[in-house]
Structure formats: structure tokens, C-alpha cells
Amino acid sequence: MTIKIPTIAELKEKLSLPKPWDIVVIFLLNILIAIPTFLIAHQNLIDLEWIIHLDRIIIFIIILVIIQLLLRLVKTIIILIVFLYLIALLYGTLFGNYGFNRVFEDYRYMVYSMSETPNPQDIIVAKLLPFPNKSKIINAVDFANPKVRNFALSATTKHFKEFRQTGDRRRMIQCFAVFKEIRNRWNYVNDPKGREYIAYASESLQHFSGDCDDHAVLMAACIKAVGGTPRIIHTGGHLYPEMLIGNKNDLETAIYLIKEELFKQESHNQQIHYHIDERGQIWLNLDYTATYPGGKFMSEEILGELTFN
Incomplete structure (x- = not known):
């Protein structure tokens, strides 16, 4: 029995779609x-902050046009392309970190954050002034103490x-849970x-009381005990804590989680307040005066910061 090997032209014909379904x-x-x-482009390109995010609209249109032209060039094997694309997303869903769910969530976070008006502050230059009581505060942040953990x-x-989240998003949500519990119980x-008087963290757990430095x-x-990266900001007459969110993409996730999932009532019609450091990393305000992560700053004067990596 002879096996007939199809020609390239025959393969293209089998893999192509009839009109108008190809369009x-x-x-x-x-x-x-x-x-x-x-x-990917949105997360890595500089935001020009044009009115109604016109720069992002133009980028999206350019991407659409380029992909449309490329797909028209290979339309004879469009079925194969569709199959490979779905396989890639399916593999990412089952075994990787980027699949159907992640694409949907990233798009939802991005669209929501573009409709919001966060309130970033000026870039902080690290080590502006010597941090007051630095060694005492470092010792007081006893995150490895079993009581704190x-x-x-x-x-x-x-x-x-x-x-139900994984990786960095799970850690972010757990840090927000820590903020909520301390915020609900703190007595100034x-x-x-x-x-x-600077109380150790393990000491403050007894009564959940103290001043701003004890809270920070x-x-x-x-x-720190649940894997987050905190820092304490010094403003002269006030200390308050912040947590590292990450990059702009992580901020979009945080904004959506705070305003639509975790602190919806507390953050209603409110802005998200954060600082951007000299490396472009975003830090969210966790002061005791805030009812939600990213609440309004009590004091905007920055004299120094102490990071706990």
C-alpha cells in the first residue's frame, strides 16, 4: 500500500479556512x-499620562494593526496558529504562571486602575537624614519572635x-489581612x-496600644513575618509604616483588590496614596490613621526611611 505524502500546497489548503470564516x-x-x-507593553513602557490615557489607546491600536497584518500574511495556516495559541495558554494555566485566568485578571486590573486616580507622592531619596533611634527600632521589629509570627x-x-491567589498576590493579600487586624485593634x-518609649512588636501584642512608633x-x-517587605518613614514628629507593592503592574493589582474586593467600603470614593522610591519601586501607606491600605498620609514631610529587607 502506497502512502501519499501531501504537498505543501495541499497542507495549506487543509489548514486554511473558507471565506468569510477566515476573516x-x-x-x-x-x-x-x-x-x-x-x-506587556503597558507594564514596561513609560506612562506619558496623556488625557484619557490616549497614549495607551494609540499603543493598543498600533498593536492591533501589526498583528492583523501578520495574521493576514499567514492566513493559510490560521487553524494551526489558533491551535498553538490555545495550547500555549492552556499550558500556562495548568503548569505555568500565565494562562487564561492571568490574562483576564491582568486586563481587569489594568482597566480598573486606569479609571481610578491614585495619588503618588514625590520620589524619596533614601537616607535623607540619620534615622532617630535607629538601632532601638531595628531591635524592636522582632519579626522572628514566635508571638509575632x-x-x-x-x-x-x-x-x-x-x-485564592498564588505567589506575590497571595502575599499581598496576606499583608493586607495583617493591616486590617492591627488597624481594627490598635489603641493610641x-x-x-x-x-x-519604643516597645518591641512582641510587647505591643499584649494590649495593641502605644503611639505612632509602636504601631509602625x-x-x-x-x-515582615508573612514574607512582605516593610519600611518605616520618619517625618520629624511622626513615624509610620509602608509596605513594598512592587512595580506599576503590582500597583494595578493592589488598587483593584483594595477598592473592589478587600476594602471596598472603607476606600469608597477615596484615593490610593503611595510613594515611589529612587529605584521606581512603589510603597503603600499603612499608617494607623488610614482605614485601608493606601489611605491618606497624616504627614507628607519625609526626613528619612528605614527599610527591612
């Missing part, structure tokens, strides 16, 4: 490819446990008159 499939495939491509763990089981109490120490220790 429809090319358009749908264009949209499917353009969205993740645009997300266990409290932080209990906060993550008490709040937002139903939100002044230091003894004429004395600067406790928050920083608990954030």
Missing part, C-alpha cells in the same frame, strides 16, 4: 493575541482567606511624659 477567525485571534501583548498567621486566617496611647514597629514586624 472572522483572524479578527478574534487578533484580539486574543493583542490583549496580552498590550498588557503566630499573630501574623492568625490574621491571615481571620481575614481574606477566601481569596502616648509615651510617658518626657520619655521616648508592630506593623513592620508582622508584615
Whole structure:
């Protein structure tokens, strides 16, 4: 029995679609490819902050046109391209970090953040001034103390446990859970008159009381205890904690989670406040005066910062 090997022309004919379905499939495939491509471009290109995000609209249109032209060039094997694209997303969904769900979530976070008005502050130059009581504060942030670790763990089981995420997003949500638990329980109490008293984080867990530096120490220790990166900001007469969010893409995720999932009531019609450091990293305000992560700054004067990597 003779096996007939199809020619290239015959293969192209079998893999091509009849008109007008080829046009429809090319358009749908264009949209499917353009969205993740645009997300990558959006995350890595400088935001020109044009009115109604016109720069992003132009970028998306350019990507659509380029992909449309490329797909028309290879339309004779369009079925194979569709199959390979779906296989790639399916593999990412099952075994990797980027699949159908991640594309949908990234797009949703991006669109939502573009409709919001966050409130970034000026870039902070590290080590502006010597940090007051630096060694005492570093020692007080005893994140490895079992009491601190266990409290932080209990906060993550008490709040937002139903939100199933992985990796950096799970860590972000767990840090927000720590913020919520401390914020709900904190009672502001002044230091003894004429004395600067800095309580260890494990000590503050007994009564959840103290002044701004005690709160900053406790928050920083608990954030650190669940894998986050905190820092404490010095403004002269006030100390407050911040947590590292990451890059612009991570900020979009944080904004959506805060305003639409985790702190919807507290952040209603409110802005998200954060700082951008000299390396372009974004830090979210966690002061005790804020009712949600990224609440309004109590003091905007920056004299120094102390990071706990």
C-alpha cells in the first residue's frame, strides 16, 4: 500500500479556512493575541499620562494593526496558529504562571486602575537624614519572635482567606489581612511624659496600644513575618509604616483588590496614596490613621526611611 505524502500546497489548503470564516477567525485571534501583548507593553513602557490615557489607546491600536497584518500574511495556516495559541495558554494555566485566568485578571486590573486616580507622592531619596533611634527600632521589629509570627498567621486566617491567589498576590493579600487586624485593634496611647518609649512588636501584642512608633514597629514586624517587605518613614514628629507593592503592574493589582474586593467600603470614593522610591519601586501607606491600605498620609514631610529587607 502506497502512502501519499501531501504537498505543501495541499497542507495549506487543509489548514486554511473558507471565506468569510477566515476573516472572522483572524479578527478574534487578533484580539486574543493583542490583549496580552498590550498588557506587556503597558507594564514596561513609560506612562506619558496623556488625557484619557490616549497614549495607551494609540499603543493598543498600533498593536492591533501589526498583528492583523501578520495574521493576514499567514492566513493559510490560521487553524494551526489558533491551535498553538490555545495550547500555549492552556499550558500556562495548568503548569505555568500565565494562562487564561492571568490574562483576564491582568486586563481587569489594568482597566480598573486606569479609571481610578491614585495619588503618588514625590520620589524619596533614601537616607535623607540619620534615622532617630535607629538601632532601638531595628531591635524592636522582632519579626522572628514566635508571638509575632503566630499573630501574623492568625490574621491571615481571620481575614481574606477566601481569596485564592498564588505567589506575590497571595502575599499581598496576606499583608493586607495583617493591616486590617492591627488597624481594627490598635489603641493610641502616648509615651510617658518626657520619655521616648519604643516597645518591641512582641510587647505591643499584649494590649495593641502605644503611639505612632509602636504601631509602625508592630506593623513592620508582622508584615515582615508573612514574607512582605516593610519600611518605616520618619517625618520629624511622626513615624509610620509602608509596605513594598512592587512595580506599576503590582500597583494595578493592589488598587483593584483594595477598592473592589478587600476594602471596598472603607476606600469608597477615596484615593490610593503611595510613594515611589529612587529605584521606581512603589510603597503603600499603612499608617494607623488610614482605614485601608493606601489611605491618606497624616504627614507628607519625609526626613528619612528605614527599610527591612
